[in-house]
Amino acid sequence: MTYASSIVNYLTNEISHKEPVDNDHMHLLQLKKKLLPLFKMHSFPSNSEEFFRYSKIKESDFDHLDFNPVPVTSTSSTLLLNQFSNYFKHKIVFVDGELSQAQTMLPKGIFINKITNRDELDEAAKLLDQKSFFGLMNILHTRNIYQVTIPPDYKSSEIISTFHITTDNFKQHMSTPCVLIKALENSYANLFSLHLYLGIESHYYVTNSALYLNLKKNAVIDFSKLQMESDNSLHISTIKACLDQNAILNTQLISLGGKNSRENQHISLLDQNARANLYGLYDLKNEMQSDHYVEIVHQYEKTYSHQLFKGILKDQSHGVFTGKVSITKDAKHSVSTQLNKNIILGEKAHMTSRPQLMIDTDDVKCTHGATTGQMDAEQLFYLKTRGIDDNQAKKMLYHAFAREIIEASPCGKIRQILNDYILNNKETLSSDQSVTNRCQHGIFSFT
Amino acid sequence: MLKINNLHVMVDDKLILKGIDLEINQGEIHAIMGPNGSGKSTLAKVLAGHPKYQITEGSIEFFDGQEYINLAELEIHERAKSGIFLGFQYPTEIPGISNLGFLRESVNNVWKAQGKKLLGKDDFIDFLHPIMDILEMKELFLDRSINEGFSGGEKKKNEILQLMILDPKLAILDETDSGLDIDALKVVAEGINRFKRPFNSTILITHYQRLLDHIIPDFIHVLGDGKIIRSGTKDLALELELKGYNWTGVGK
């Protein structure tokens, strides 16, 4: 029995034959019952489908998942978590896919709540991804859909972070967090999302996470994500965003972990002056694959999108970048730029870079480009002639390369975190003080 | 300090240096002159250990303070640590790395290998200031990326700054004078003269005589088609200036 049918069986049992556990879950269960037949019509995405052409995620990866995992004795270390926790005051904490209310703390005026009533759920359903296999799987499998509302005129650069922690309390399980963020008119929010594995041994598990962003008129969101999953895990993540007039969404996705990771971003620019700036960095080793899939639809005139994705590929790793931009006939005077730059360090590492532009109107400006190469030999030589060894020289050049992505965040604290983790790739964080010192000058400096 | 014997060097399957013999003692300045394409930069790069330049014959021996070692056996960064410095003809631009961070990383590595005490960030900046004053470099240089967007003169000053702070045993300065106006030339020459002390040695590669008005070499060698075709004292430079390289029988 393949996974697709086993999860269909599992979800069919869960959904169609079950009564809601409580009142809160009644409407969600009804929604699931409605979506189940849709899901059953899908089959697992295959490499013959354009959007999934180079993905190494296979149906068989799901064979060994345990849908009713029993907790086991954990060897997780909380050291790393504590370092992050000390760094971020306000956080929403998910542990193994479930919200941990006890650890969650939010700034004044911001709340996270389960969507339970029918009206809210109906409204949310309009945003939810009901078309894709993984989107449907996320909704059908998630226990709750959560909503965070950023109130109108809320303007605080205080970081609101979401921690998605995976422990090794469970083996071979699947986490399917589903969060909706509604940024109301004239609001600004600074969001940070962390996917972190705390186990000592690198376990196999699957994350299939969904984040829906709804930006109302003049709303601005800065969103940064640091993905540090287990080296053996599968990480599938979808961000789906809708932007109204003058709304701005800046995303910054840093992929450092996971054996195979797939980062989907579906952005709809719905009204004039809506703007999306997407930055990404993947640092891959061994046989890792990182597959960034971006789809931007310009649906209105004078909308803007900008993509810059950079990759470092070591060993036998594989990077995929697909940047699909559609400019509809109503999107005159829109501008879209796209650039994908890669450094290949491993002899067997490779990169697949695919720009896809579909332009249905005149009077637009679109540029795209991709480069793949090695580290600059003359730059390496120069550094080495100054007494810097090969390893350190490469680190410095790597940092110089990554810097453009790190600096995309306007928030110093986030830049420092990313900087430390990208550079040291999983070494421990220094205390606040020393991070600050190191960030002023030196190879860690930001000017 | 340095003994080069019958050195043959190949780049991309092309033989560039065709038997160089050169011996440099402590305290000496040797100027190497010669027309474009004669192999001056090739000699400089092979001494620093550029991976593209292959020694096919001959040897380079370097006195590391205790004994003569075969330079070819040292990696690039180890050469720097044992006291060899190359001032580039065309210093490499490295966007994204601040000059200050780079200088500190370099000094920390070299000093550490030499058993010197390392400086904290503020002390390091204090240490740089008087040297930057001599070179008429503004503080701003430290915050910019390595050589990125520097003018020709600024790049050369940055090389001399590195020379002065690393204080090597052997400095190889490749056309440090080219691309400088008169004032910058004076400043750079001042830096080199301050560096020069009885216990170190300098190879001064230059195309023109004018740097030698400021820095008096002990010996001058003329390179032509990968060989030293003439050697002499400073008067040789004047002769070259008057008669041009044609007079030596090579190039234009």
Ligand SMILES: Nc1ncnc2c1ncn2[C@@H]1O[C@H](COP(=O)(O)OP(=O)(O)O)[C@@H](O)[C@H]1O
């Ligand atoms: N990387 C290289 N690849 C191929 N040929 C080279 C390379 N570097 C130098 N050469 C050749 O070697 C010769 C000497 O060059 P160079 O050492 O730069 O001369 P100089 O510094 O005296 O002007 C020239 O003919 C040049 O074209």
Ligand SMILES: [Mg+2]
């Ligand atoms: Mg030259």
